[in-house]
Amino acid sequence: KAGVTQTPRYLIKTRGQQVTLSCSPISGHRSVSWYQQTPGQGLQFLFEYFSETQRNKGNFPGRFSGRQFSNSRSEMNVSTLELGDSALYLCASSLGQRDNEQFFGPGTRLTVL
Amino acid sequence: GIQVEQSPPDLILQEGANSTLRCNFSDSVNNLQWFHQNPWGQLINLFYIPSGTKQNGRLSATTVATERYSLLYISSSQTTDSGVYFCAVEPRGAGSYQLTFGKGTKLSVIP
Numbered sequence: 001k002a003g004v005t006q007t008p009r010y011l012i013k014t015r016g017q018q019v020t021l022s023c024s025p026i027s028g029h030r031s032v033s034w035y036q037q038t039p040g041q042g043l044q045f046l047f048e049y050f051s052e053t054q055r056n057k058g059n060f061p062g063r064f065s066g067r068q069f070s071n072s073r074s075e076m077n078v079s080t081l082e083l084g085d086s087a088l089y090l091c092a093s094s095l096g097q098r099d100n101e102q103f104f105g106p107g108t109r110l111t112v113l
Numbered sequence: 114g115i116q117v118e119q120s121p122p123d124l125i126l127q128e129g130a131n132s133t134l135r136c137n138f139s140d141s142v143n144n145l146q147w148f149h150q151n152p153w154g155q156l157i158n159l160f161y162i163p164s165g166t167k168q169n170g171r172l173s174a175t176t177v178a179t180e181r182y183s184l185l186y187i188s189s190s191q192t193t194d195s196g197v198y199f200c201a202v203e204p205r206g207a208g209s210y211q212l213t214f215g216k217g218t219k220l221s222v223i224p
Contacts, residue, residue: 033211033212035212035214043199043201044214045212048211056209056211088154098143098144098203098209099163099203101158102144103158104156104158105155106153106154106155107154107155109154
């Protein structure tokens with residue numbers, strides 16, 4: 001069974017631009033979560049989607065948004081990029097019940113210049 | 114929100130030595146997972162262990178949910194064990210569906 005895939009793997013943008021990251025979950029998984037990892041803040045939860053609905057959202061500004069499609073694939077968007085948005089963005093998938101194991105993709109490394 | 118503390122923050126071992134990593138959490142949890150982050154950043158699942166004990170080769174883990182801690186044991190360490198180990202928990206309660214991570218333990222195994 002294929003794992004979680006994320007595209008692109010690396011991205012360089014300039015301040016003020018916007019970016020869209022994509023995540024394809026493990027086949028059969030209906031929940032997709034997004035996390036941001038920075039050296040200063042560690043791993044922080046962004047949001048979680050299940051059956052195209054956002055069930056939970058972390059403490060991030062409205063510039064960070066996401067969506068999930070009917071095939072469970074998910075995208076996250078960051079608008080008006082800031083230098084501090086440079087980070088590793090990780091996507092995780094699970095079956096979607098409260099105590100399910102989560103599996104992570106390889107991540108997208110975003111650099112904002 | 115729930116607090117997750119990992120200790121020690123850094124650990125240097127000689128190849129072949131054993132080690133114990135600890136994770137303390139401040140509230141009841143539905144889920145507890147241990148991960149190893151590889152040099153390219155991917156989180157590799159080690160254990161899904163909200164309670165009890167599990168073993169996988171040279172690695173084993175124990176979670177005592179009533180006392181709110183989990184331990185990861187690495188025996189006969191190898192240089193390939195180097196990296197950052199994270200503990201992550203899903204708090205019990207409505208509206209969760211998120212993992213809260215500790216700051217990690219950076220393990221360096223030297224030949």
